[in-house]
Amino acid sequence: MEEVRVFPLTCAVQHYAWGKVGLDSEVAQLVVGGDPVAVVEDGQPYAELWMGAHPKGDAQIKDNRIAQTTLGEWIAHFPACLGSKVKDTFQGQLPFLFKVLSVNTALSIQAHPNRELAARLHAQFPEHYPDNNHKPEMAIALTRFQGLCGFRPVEEILGFLKSVPEFEALVGHDAAAELRCGAGDVAHAGQVLKKCFTRMMNCEKKVFVDRLNMLVKRITEEEAAGTDTSSSNGDLLLRLHSQYPGDIGCFSIYFLNHMVLEPGQAMFLGANEPHAYLHGDCIECMACSDNTVRAGLTPKYIDVHTLCEMLNYSPAPASAKIFPCVRDASDPCVSLYDPPVPDFTVMRIQVPASVKQYTVAPLDSASILLVVEGDATATSAAALSDVTLSRGTVLFISANEGVALHIASKSGMNMFRACCLL
Numbered sequence: 365m366e367e368v369r370v371f372p373l374t375c376a377v378q379h380y381a382w383g384k385v386g387l388d389s390e391v392a393q394l395v396v397g398g399d400p401v402a403v404v405e406d407g408q409p410y411a412e413l414w415m416g417a418h419p420k421g422d423a424q425i426k427d428n429r430i431a432q433t434t435l436g437e438w439i440a441h442f443p444a445c446l447g448s449k450v451k452d453t454f455q456g457q458l459p460f461l462f463k464v465l466s467v468n469t470a471l472s473i474q475a476h477p478n479r480e481l482a483a484r485l486h487a488q489f490p491e492h493y494p495d496n497n498h499k500p501e502m503a504i505a506l507t508r509f510q511g512l513c514g515f516r517p518v519e520e521i522l523g524f525l526k527s528v529p530e531f532e533a534l535v536g537h538d539a540a541a542e543l544r545c546g547a548g549d550v551a552h553a554g555q556v557l558k559k560c561f562t563r564m565m566n567c568e569k570k571v572f573v574d575r576l577n578m579l580v581k582r583i584t585e586e587e588a589a590g591t592d593t594s595s596s597n598g599d600l601l602l603r604l605h606s607q608y609p610g611d612i613g614c615f616s617i618y619f620l621n622h623m624v625l626e627p628g629q630a631m632f633l634g635a636n637e638p639h640a641y642l643h644g645d646c647i648e649c650m651a652c653s654d655n656t657v658r659a660g661l662t663p664k665y666i667d668v669h670t671l672c673e674m675l676n677y678s679p680a681p682a683s684a685k686i687f688p689c690v691r692d693a694s695d696p697c698v699s700l701y702d703p704p705v706p707d708f709t710v711m712r713i714q715v716p717a718s719v720k721q722y723t724v725a726p727l728d729s730a731s732i733l734l735v736v737e738g739d740a741t742a743t744s745a746a747a748l749s750d751v752t753l754s755r756g757t758v759l760f761i762s763a764n765e766g767v768a769l770h771i772a773s774k775s776g777m778n779m780f781r782a783c784c785l786l
Contacts, residue, residue, distance in 0.1 A: 384466040389409070500707065505625035550678075560619075
């Protein structure tokens with residue numbers, strides 16, 4: 365029945381080992397909120413909630429009046445639901461994958477290829493790079509969220525080369541000296557940063573493990589003696605080493621910005637941007653791809669050569685990596701996170717406690733709505749019956765369909781909506 369064009373979804377959960385465990389995980393809490401009969405296992409990690417039509421985690425349709433069982437199948441039958449521009453631009457596919465992540469231990473040092481490199485990697489190594497699409501992505505903090513993102517300003521890296529001799533030994537004295545000499549020349553600094561980072565990442569295993577053990581021993585002793593270890597980034601180094609002992613990625617903290625996002629703050633990760641998520645819960649939206657080039661803090665396939673060649677080596681402060689949201693001119697409840705790629709936009713919808721009737725506006729794009737906080741009854745001509753919304757509800761909204769909310773919660777509502785604004 366094509367007339368049902370707004371319907372709830374049951375979304376795939378990924379139990380990757382780095383995820384928060386049991387009900388400590390925002391993902392698990394949302395799953396239970398959206399489905400009261402769902403069972404959360406205490407010792408099981410709940411790492412990612414996938415809201416979309418990716419073949420590795422296609423959402424199930426929670427409406428028995430619809431013949432198709434998954435969102436991907438339904439879109440294939442009714443591609444007009446995407447909106448005409450989205451359907452034509454993205455060949456009848458939903459162009460984004462919407463996620464919630466609950467990170468307990470660090471994810472790998474990684475970057476995502478641009479379209480050209482993705483096509484090349486997929487052709488050469490399909491077992492490691494499963495599709496030919498780019499994968500720009502954006503993370504929006506739900507709780508305090510820590511990550512690494514982009515190369516630090518050269519002055520900060522030089523500071524660590526001076527105060528962490530074990531780090532300088534891996535980069536090499538000559539490369540470190542070259543970085544000092546060219547610090548003022550931005551174009552030259554990028555070339556030298558590439559040289560320094562590549563040299564470190566290609567160190568012989570015995571050499572970097574010895575240096576890492578020396579550094580861990582020194583910082584542990586300094587901390588025991590009550591010495592401030594911030595000039596060596598001591599706390600973060602020990603935390604990463606406890607999670608990934610003997611991993612070269614531990615040294616990446618001296619090259620990359622340490623980001624701490626407060627709830628509602630975001631970072632956008634374009635092609636070739638080095639990054640790693642460290643801890644916390646976030647909303648994530650990305651182009652519909654699974655291509656990741658990794659080089660540390662992971663048991664997965666590592667491709668150091670490709671990563672070192674592809675990275676954006678432009679140094680910039682952590683503050684420059686925070687992606688700004690803008691208030692929607694037509695709706696004061698909506699903040700827009702609109703990145704410089706066509707594949708996706710995320711809206712944060714915060715309805716204050718004083719508002720009891722709210723309309724989720726129609727868009728010329730299919731969208732997916734996640735309720736993070738609040739309770740409401742949703743009505744839409746395209747739903748045929750009311751849908752109860754509560755924490756964890758995920759709703760698919762076809763293009764050009766609006767949804768009226770009758771809000772029951774006393775504290776308002778907090779929702780996120782992924783869409784494609786061409």
